[in-house]
Amino acid sequence: MKKLVKEIEITRIKLHDLISEKKYNLLDSEVIKLSQLLDKLLSEYEDLK
Known part of the structure; x- marks a missing residue:
C-alpha cells in the first residue's frame, strides 16, 4: 500500500506538470x-481501504 501511495503522489505531480x-x-x-x-x-x- 505504501508503494501505491507513492505512485499516486508521483503521478499526481506529473499530471500537474503536464x-x-x-x-x-x-x-x-x-x-x-x-x-x-x-x-x-x-x-x-x-x-484496499
Missing part, C-alpha cells in the same frame, strides 16, 4: 491518459 506544460489543455491526449492512470490508482487505493 497540464501546465500543455497550457491547461485538458483535452490533450497525454493529459487524458495520465488522468486516467491517476483515476485507476486512486480506485485501487480505495479498494
Whole structure:
C-alpha cells in the first residue's frame, strides 16, 4: 500500500506538470491518459481501504 501511495503522489505531480506544460489543455491526449492512470490508482487505493 505504501508503494501505491507513492505512485499516486508521483503521478499526481506529473499530471500537474503536464497540464501546465500543455497550457491547461485538458483535452490533450497525454493529459487524458495520465488522468486516467491517476483515476485507476486512486480506485485501487480505495479498494484496499
